[in-house]
Amino acid sequence: MKKLSFFLGLLLTIFIFFKENILAKEAIECGNRYTTLVNPVRGRGLWIDKTISPLKKQYGLIKQHNFSATWLLQYDALQDSQLLDEINRFDDSQEKGVFLEVSKSFAEQSRVVYPHAVPWFSPRAVFLSGYSRSDRRKLIDKLFKEFKLKFGFYPKSVGAWWIDSYSLHYMREKYGIKAALIVTDQKTTDNYSVWGQWWGVPYFPSKANILTPASSMNNKEDVVIIQWAQRDPALAYGEGAKYSNYSLQANDYTSQGKNTKYFGDLVNVYLDCQNPVGQITVGLETGIESVSYLNEYENQLKYLSGIPNLNTVTMSQFASSFFTIFPKFPEQFLLNYQDSNWSLKTDSRNNSKLGDYINYQQDIAFKDFFIPDNKDFLDRNLEQLNSKSSHSYFPYFLPVILILGLFLLYKKLFHLWVVGTLFTVSSFGLILKSNYHLGWQVFYGSWVPYLIYTQVILIIVVYLFIWLLYNLKFIKNNSLILWFIPLSFGLDGIIQVLRFSYISGKYYFGFAPDNLRFVGFSLSKPFSLDFINRDFPSFLASALLRFDFTKIWDNLYLSLLVYPLVHVLLALILGYFIIKLPYRIREILIGVFIILTAWHLINIFQADPRLVQ
Numbered sequence: 386m387k388k389l390s391f392f393l394g395l396l397l398t399i400f401i402f403f404k405e406n407i408l409a410k411e412a413i414e415c416g417n418r419y420t421t422l423v424n425p426v427r428g429r430g431l432w433i434d435k436t437i438s439p440l441k442k443q444y445g446l447i448k449q450h451n452f453s454a455t456w457l458l459q460y461d462a463l464q465d466s467q468l469l470d471e472i473n474r475f476d477d478s479q480e481k482g483v484f485l486e487v488s489k490s491f492a493e494q495s496r497v498v499y500p501h502a503v504p505w506f507s508p509r510a511v512f513l514s515g516y517s518r519s520d521r522r523k524l525i526d527k528l529f530k531e532f533k534l535k536f537g538f539y540p541k542s543v544g545a546w547w548i549d550s551y552s553l554h555y556m557r558e559k560y561g562i563k564a565a566l567i568v569t570d571q572k573t574t575d576n577y578s579v580w581g582q583w584w585g586v587p588y589f590p591s592k593a594n595i596l597t598p599a600s601s602m603n604n605k606e607d608v609v610i611i612q613w614a615q616r617d618p619a620l621a622y623g624e625g626a627k628y629s630n631y632s633l634q635a636n637d638y639t640s641q642g643k644n645t646k647y648f649g650d651l652v653n654v655y656l657d658c659q660n661p662v663g664q665i666t667v668g669l670e671t672g673i674e675s676v677s678y679l680n681e682y683e684n685q686l687k688y689l690s691g692i693p694n695l696n697t698v699t700m701s702q703f704a705s706s707f708f709t710i711f712p713k714f715p716e717q718f719l720l721n722y723q724d725s726n727w728s729l730k731t732d733s734r735n736n737s738k739l740g741d742y743i744n745y746q747q748d749i750a751f752k753d754f755f756i757p758d759n760k761d762f763l764d765r766n767l768e769q770l771n772s773k774s775s776h777s778y779f780p781y782f783l784p785v786i787l788i789l790g791l792f793l794l795y796k797k798l799f800h801l802w803v804v805g806t807l808f809t810v811s812s813f814g815l816i817l818k819s820n821y822h823l824g825w826q827v828f829y830g831s832w833v834p835y836l837i838y839t840q841v842i843l844i845i846v847v848y849l850f851i852w853l854l855y856n857l858k859f860i861k862n863n864s865l866i867l868w869f870i871p872l873s874f875g876l877d878g879i880i881q882v883l884r885f886s887y888i889s890g891k892y893y894f895g896f897a898p899d900n901l902r903f904v905g906f907s908l909s910k911p912f913s914l915d916f917i918n919r920d921f922p923s924f925l926a927s928a929l930l931r932f933d934f935t936k937i938w939d940n941l942y943l944s945l946l947v948y949p950l951v952h953v954l955l956a957l958i959l960g961y962f963i964i965k966l967p968y969r970i971r972e973i974l975i976g977v978f979i980i981l982t983a984w985h986l987i988n989i990f991q992a993d994p995r996l997v998q
Contacts, residue, residue, distance in 0.1 A: 415658035417710060419696045420689055421611060421703050422447060422454035423566055423668040424675075425484045425544060428461025429468065431505070432672030437471055439672040439679075444475060446683050450690045455700040456671075457484035457544045457566070460491035463531050480699035482542030482564075483528055485552070486511045493923060495520075495527040496899045500759075501924035508576060508763035514549040514753040517993045521552050529560050542566075542700035546577055546613070547763055549753040550595045550606075557608050564704035566666065567595065569612035570621075571629040581743050581767025583729040584736075585615035585655060586718045587664050587707060593750040593823045596767050599714050600731035604747045609704040611666050615655060619725035622739045633665060635681035636674045645684040652688070654722045656695075662710050664703060743767050750823035755994040776821035782840040789848050798855075800867075805851040807871035811982065812949040813843050814989035815938065825997040831937075831944040832996055843945075854953075866960030873956040875981025877934075878988065884929040893917065893929070901926045938995060 492499035497520045509515035544566035556562045588598040599605035617631035630637040656663035669675040720727040728735045793802040815830025833839040882896040895905010901920045937943045
């Protein structure tokens with residue numbers, strides 16, 4: 386009986402051994418199977434072990450198996466000379482990319498105001514989506530410039546747990562990125578909820594929404610999306626960490642009592658031969674997760690090294706292969722595991738057993754495409770966008786302006802068209818910029834009802850108003866005054882940068898050339914007047930008193946009536962006094978007003994969206 390038990394046990398062991406290897410072999414014999422090792426590297430201020438040791442150990446294990454890997458460096462890591470010296474010793478098979486998390490020092494060195502008194506991991510602080518479009522561009526430009534300064538080239542691979550589609554498009558257009566990593570589907574985990582993308586497999590996103598796989602060349606963003614912590618196709622479906630911890634991540638599945646065998650099971654699911662390409666992302670956050678889970682990470686690498694013909698590539702290398710395999714975009718992926726079958730298509734994803742069905746709409750964006758998300762919980766759920774529809778939009782006010790211009794040219798009053806157009810753009814330019822886009826009404830200034838009609842009516846009313854003014858005897862006799870109606874808006878730029886405050890017993894008055902710099906004077910008792918030209922901390926710079934134009938845009942009455950009429954009155958007063966000045970002084974002042982008005986118009990054209998509905 387003992388011999389029989391021994392031989393049965395031996396046979397079972399042999400069966401299990403061969404079964405594991407047959408599954409692994411089967412997964413890669415079909416070709417195009419890829420492992421992408423990705424290691425996010427934050428600044429060492431967040432590391433558990435703040436020495437350089439975690440980085441050395443992690444790279445040592447990768448080097449031991451001759452694997453390629455991508456190291457995504459956060460801005461603060463780029464400022465760490467010791468860390469960079471060690472990374473520069475890596476062999477050529479290691480790719481360097483950027484990790485798009487915002488820190489306080491990163492924000493302030495980019496001339497961007499960082500949220501005050503929030504945890505570093507708060508979505509409104511750490512992700513680009515927490516900032517305005519113009520601030521996102523500053524942050525991205527600063528990061529990429531710093532990266533090139535350190536390494537001599539721009540990165541091709543980027544990552545963060547969340548990347549908004551506006552930032553993704555900007556990086557692809559300006560810097561030519563090829564690959565981006567975001568977190569895979571999870572609900573209510575780590576203050577982040579991301580839901581609706583293809584379950585764990587790579588794809589080309591639509592230009593409108595990073596979670597929506599592209600379905601045509603017109604809406605395709607030429608960046609390959611891969612996913613961090615690819616989930617169990619059956620057990621990870623649910624809300625909270627107790628579900629999302631069923632993933633390829635060592636720190637996740639070990640917390641669920643699983644081991645390397647479970648890791649291998651998931652690897653085989655994602656590398657299954659039924660799809661034309663299979664890819665997994667494996668990694669640990671250097672200095673954080675890597676300190677406690679390095680042994681299991683080593684087990685993962687050993688398992689992967691035992692799979693013959695498995696391609697271990699960097700993010701950009703995988704992107705190049707993906708572009709080659711799919712010169713357009715993949716039409717469908719299938720995942721089958723424990724009777725949980727995922728059908729992933731460009732128009733929908735479906736799992737009948739789990740009751741999951743999401744219809745993909747190519748032209749619907751999340752709000753963060755337009756405006757900053759200032760919430761402490763990131764909620765990006767495609768299910769919530771399914772009911773939205775995309776509105777068509779045409780700026781009908783443009784042909785109206787053209788027709789009026791031709792009419793006034795015929796009447797030999799073309800200068801009225803120039804004045805009227807400048808006044809319209811100066812006063813109502815933000816309303817004229819507003820539109821319907823990617824499923825939303827996008828407002829750059831005040832919210833107005835019936836947007837398209839309001840834009841046309843504003844144009845007509847403004848030109849009638851200018852016509853009436855022109856026919857006043859006072860204006861006809863002093864036609865130069867008419868030009869001061871649009872020129873008076875040049876003062877807005879000066880008003881916008883003025884600052885005043887009382888801080889710690891001192892009065893400050895001056896102006897702010899950017900978000901953080903203050904130039905002016907401080908006054909204290911006993912009488913002491915000091916010149917100030919320095920940066921203030923974010924919380925202090927944002928607290929300085931200023932004229933808040935948003936109060937005008939928040940009030941329809943103020944924006945449509947009071948704001949333009951105040952400028953008309955101001956123009957009449959300024960024009961009356963300026964035309965009485967000596968010729969030389971008058972010409973200088975008019976030149977100054979032209980420059981200031983041009984500045985005002987540039988600010989309108991570069992304005993960020995304020996509101997979406």
